[in-house]
Amino acid sequence: MRMEENRALAPLTTMGIGGAARWFVEASSERDLVEAFAWARERGVEIFVLGGGSNLLVADRGFDGLVVRIALKGMEADTGVYRVAAGEEWDGFVSRAVTDGCAGVECLAGIPGTVGGTPVQNVGAYGQEVAETIERVRVLDRATLEFHELAAAECGFAYRESIFNTTARERFVATRVDYRLRPGGAANLRYADVQRVFAGVAEPGLSQVAAAVREIRRGKGMLLVTGDADCRSAGSFFRNPVLASEKFHALTERLGAEPPHYSAGGTGRVKLPAAWLIEQAGFAKGFTLGQVGISSRHTLALVNRGGGTAREMMALRDRIVAEVEARFGVRLEMEPVTLGF
Numbered sequence: 001m002r003m004e005e006n007r008a009l010a011p012l013t014t015m016g017i018g019g020a021a022r023w024f025v026e027a028s029s030e031r032d033l034v035e036a037f038a039w040a041r042e043r044g045v046e047i048f049v050l051g052g053g054s055n056l057l058v059a060d061r062g063f064d065g066l067v068v069r070i071a072l073k074g075m076e077a078d079t080g081v082y083r084v085a086a087g088e089e090w091d092g093f094v095s096r097a098v099t100d101g102c103a104g105v106e107c108l109a110g111i112p113g114t115v116g117g118t119p120v121q122n123v124g125a126y127g128q129e130v131a132e133t134i135e136r137v138r139v140l141d142r143a144t145l146e147f148h149e150l151a152a153a154e155c156g157f158a159y160r161e162s163i164f165n166t167t168a169r170e171r172f173v174a175t176r177v178d179y180r181l182r183p184g185g186a187a188n189l190r191y192a193d194v195q196r197v198f199a200g201v202a203e204p205g206l207s208q209v210a211a212a213v214r215e216i217r218r219g220k221g222m223l224l225v226t227g228d229a230d231c232r233s234a235g236s237f238f239r240n241p242v243l244a245s246e247k248f249h250a251l252t253e254r255l256g257a258e259p260p261h262y263s264a265g266g267t268g269r270v271k272l273p274a275a276w277l278i279e280q281a282g283f284a285k286g287f288t289l290g291q292v293g294i295s296s297r298h299t300l301a302l303v304n305r306g307g308g309t310a311r312e313m314m315a316l317r318d319r320i321v322a323e324v325e326a327r328f329g330v331r332l333e334m335e336p337v338t339l340g341f
């Protein structure tokens, strides 16, 4: 375990914003992880667990604690069950699964970050989310420094949610995630954008679907492509708000017409597209505030246009949240995690 001091964090995030970590270490094994936590505990130092930094906004002043970057590697596959170390790149795992002919994650191609980051907010896109395939998550309990294996049912998965970002936030560190995929299974074509690509094609293969998803993402600046200014983001900056049916009816009355919406699964709750709310509140793609702004190709992605600061990013967030709330009475929630604020 090699402890570094004052390590710049901006280059370790996709937004490229923020100051340095007072202490920094890479954990390549479970033993490193335990050592790092014991080191911090002895000194009363706060810890932050970093994956690929693709869902993270770091404060300009940095973080006065220890950042532990998850670098555990390895992948084992056995009849559709993949046991993947938390530090593996997510998209590398998707490519392997698709090549092996195993269905279940093909629509999640092109999402940046690590495998260990995926259960945290139940990563999802284009009609799939990891909750559908995660079987088990191996974790370190930060309180006891013991390892446990949590079954999917214990992870509390919901839309962009799990125990890891709600009730047990900062309690567990994922060291391995097990996914149960479907060998020889058909590709998921639930999402309209994907269906459009394959109109008239009887049964597109997994690799065709994964490639199509990557292409759709590239078009929206939601794929990390060197030189693409629109991908210096943390993906979607706002969650799609979920409204109880009474609140949705009240909003419909207020607007005089139903806003676009889709079912949030049972109980009459509906999800509103945050992008529509933002656009209707007066923010167009390409909107700029100082050195940050809204992506020119995706309303939900707030981007660093180069030299942007966390302060500017938060000012833009506050402005969007305030305008949407004033117009619709709906409060948008930020999706990326913040550090050092």
Ligand SMILES: Cc1cc2nc3c(=O)[nH]c(=O)nc-3n(C[C@H](O)[C@H](O)[C@H](O)COP(=O)(O)OP(=O)(O)OC[C@H]3O[C@@H](n4cnc5c(N)ncnc54)[C@H](O)[C@@H]3O)c2cc1C
Pocket (backbone or CB within 6 Å): 014, 048, 049, 050, 051, 052, 053, 054, 055, 056, 070, 086, 111, 112, 113, 114, 115, 116, 117, 118, 120, 121, 122, 123, 124, 125, 164, 172, 173, 174, 175, 221, 222, 223, 224, 231, 233, 234, 235, 236, 337
């Ligand atoms: C261009 C772009 C497109 C994106 N598209 C999508 C999308 O379509 N769908 C989607 O859901 N997300 C999307 N994202 C967001 C992001 O890629 C995911 O949330 C990703 O899973 C985050 O993983 P990470 O390793 O980068 O986590 P980080 O950003 O490093 O960390 C995020 C949070 O997870 C915690 N964490 C990370 N690793 C672990 C671990 N091993 N154990 C415990 N906690 C951990 C951190 O402490 C932090 O709280 C996108 C981001 C970008 C930049």
